[in-house]
Amino acid sequence: MSTEHCVIIGGSHAAAMLAASLRQEGWEGMISIVGADPLPPYHRPPLSKAALSGEKTDSELLIRPAEFYEKNNIDLVLGCEVSKIDRDNKKVILHDGAEIAYTKLALTTGARVRKIPIPGSELEGVCYLRDLGDAHQIRKFLGAGKSAVVIGGGYIGLEAAASMRKMGMNVTVLEALPRVLARVTSPEISAFYTRVHTEEGTKILTDVAIEKIEGGNFVTGVKLADGQVLPANIVLIGVGVLPATELAEAAGLEVDNGIVVDEFARTSDHDIVAAGDCTRHYNPIYDAQLRLESVQNANDQAKVAAKTLCGTLEAYRALPWFWSDQYDLKLQIAGFSAGFDKVVLRGDATQGRSFAAFYFNGDKLLAVDAINRPKEFMMAKRFLAEGKTADPAKVIDESVDLKEVFEN
Ligand SMILES: Cc1cc2nc3c(=O)[nH]c(=O)nc-3n(C[C@H](O)[C@H](O)[C@H](O)COP(=O)(O)OP(=O)(O)OC[C@H]3O[C@@H](n4cnc5c(N)ncnc54)[C@H](O)[C@@H]3O)c2cc1C
Incomplete structure (x- = not known):
């Protein structure tokens, strides 16, 4: 029987994916998810949409049904904050003083809301x-x-x-x-x-x-x-979030606007991986250090981290993507537009509710924001991941087939 124990600190998107992926990758040891939230991992994006309006119940938000964790022998330690990581003795210390020993540790501590000191912000409501x-x-x-x-x-x-x-x-x-x-x-x-x-x-x-x-x-x-x-x-x-890096920092791990991880999701201590909103990582498609706040990143990076813990080193090189739902608008973003110097629109943004914005830096296509344009999103996602760009003259001409828009 394996004596390995992977402790995952977190309890949200990255934690759920990491635990499930560990089992898929053949991890035979124990897995514990220690999360401050009292509920099993749930989808956060509906919190500003269907969960706010009451269209979705709490149980409909769960990422996996509770039985999934039981069936896969994943121990959920919920409503429980980790207050310290003791790297020398390979254990985590919980807020009530209890200790959990690990052989491998995963940090998926995510992000916390940025608070602003406006007078009156303590009022009820x-x-x-x-x-x-x-x-x-x-x-x-x-x-x-x-x-x-x-x-x-x-x-x-x-x-x-x-x-x-x-x-x-x-x-x-x-x-x-x-x-x-x-x-x-x-x-x-x-x-x-x-x-x-x-x-x-x-x-x-x-x-x-x-x-x-x-x-x-x-x-x-x-x-x-x-x-x-x-x-x-x-x-x-709603004025943004800050990465939850205090635990990592206190444990002496490298932190710089996020827990710094390499392409295999390893922190500066190779027995500790990290994934999701709390990390800062290198993205080879953009040749840049990124700290992303998205479900895509939490899931994809968690899969890489799980592979790493199981001994398969596979570099993280996913294309960032994101979505936002407001009224009847589905915004889908493929890529990362920071650093753009030109925006070219396909469709009319000044009337109606369907168009796509293509972001360029020089000749390089960086990203596409597609509003009620799933085809543009899907194609952009595929071609951007392949490192292809688009022809601005063809982007604006809706009579040109989308495939032709993306040139080599
Ligand atoms: C209202 C809302 C709407 C969103 N909409 C979208 C969207 O449309 N599309 C999209 O891609 N993304 C969206 N996001 C962002 C997305 O939810 C996050 O990117 C995602 O949740 C990141 O997952 P994570 O697991 O990295 O971290 P988090 O979801 O932040 O989870 C981290 C968890 O770690 C726990 N934790 C932290 N420290 C400790 C500790 N010391 N001990 C124990 N537990 C700890 C926290 O309690 C938390 O539960 C939205 C977020 C919110 C809040």
């Missing part, structure tokens, strides 16, 4: 959204005719705004920068989302400075620096 507990908390304040202020015009803020608007709420999104989604996409896509949200009845204010959140015990509104007060029954703050 001021919420952040990262886990299911947050979604339950938020749902208490939702309802037709109520008012919501969303602070932060990133994907999660906009998705939550769309969900609340669909529930018949009065929704205002406040963005500090001159446009929504400024950190992650082009001005064309920002303008498109601003138009659609406005058409749907959501108010978007940009270049906004917030003075304070107002209320007694409960939040009642948000006061802007220009004196305007926006009434609110709920204030949802």
Whole structure:
């Protein structure tokens, strides 16, 4: 019988995939997932969509049914935070002082919401959204005719705004920068989302400075620096996340805007792998160090990490991809657009709700944002992974077949 024990710290997308992949790769030792969340791993993307509106129940969110872990002899230690890694003695110490010995360790600690020190942010009704507990908390304040202020015009803020608007709420999104989604996409896509949200009845204010959140015990509104007060029954703050790297850092592992891992998902201690939102890794397609916040990365990197732990070194070289659902819009992003110097549109972004934005740096195609354009997304995903580019003149000409758009 194997004496190996892989302890996975985390309990979300990367942890679930890592544990399942270990078994698939033939790991015969023990596997324990130690996660702070009290629930077995569940899908996070619906938290700003179907789980917020109540269309999906908690059990429908589970990544795998509870029996899966039992059947595969994966021990779930839930509602339990690891407070220390003792690398010398190869054990982890839990918040209650209990210890678990490991032979191999996997860090899938993900990310935590970035908190902002606005006066009044301690009031009841001021919420952040990262886990299911947050979604339950938020749902208490939702309802037709109520008012919501969303602070932060990133994907999660906009998705939550769309969900609340669909529930018949009065929704205002406040963005500090001159446009929504400024950190992650082009001005064309920002303008498109601003138009659609406005058409749907959501108010978007940009270049906004917030003075304070107002209320007694409960939040009642948000006061802007220009004196305007926006009434609110709920204030949802979505201003990004920070990688959860404290454990790794305290254990002396290399950390630099994420736990630094090599192409095999190994940390600076080769008995410890890491995967998902908490890592920073090299991507050979972009010749860049990336820290991604996506289900794709959590899953694909976890598979690589599992292989590594089972002795098969297979380099991680996946193309990043991502999606966001708002109203009737399905945005699918293939690739990573940071560093683009040109955007070419296929279709009209100024009217209707279907087009694709192709991002270039010089002649190199970096990424495609496809809105209600699954074909463009699928092709871009395939061709980008093969290192191919596209011809901008053919991109804009919708009479040219998509296959022809991607040249060698
Ligand atoms: C509302 C919302 C919507 C999203 N929508 C999309 C989307 O549409 N598409 C997409 O690709 N991505 C989306 N994401 C991002 C996606 O969910 C993340 O990229 C993904 O969850 C990363 O998985 P992970 O396992 O790396 O980390 P996480 O999901 O962050 O999980 C980390 C886990 O580790 C636990 N943990 C941390 N420290 C400890 C410790 N010391 N001891 C024990 N446990 C610990 C945490 O409690 C947490 O459960 C969304 C995220 C949110 C919150």
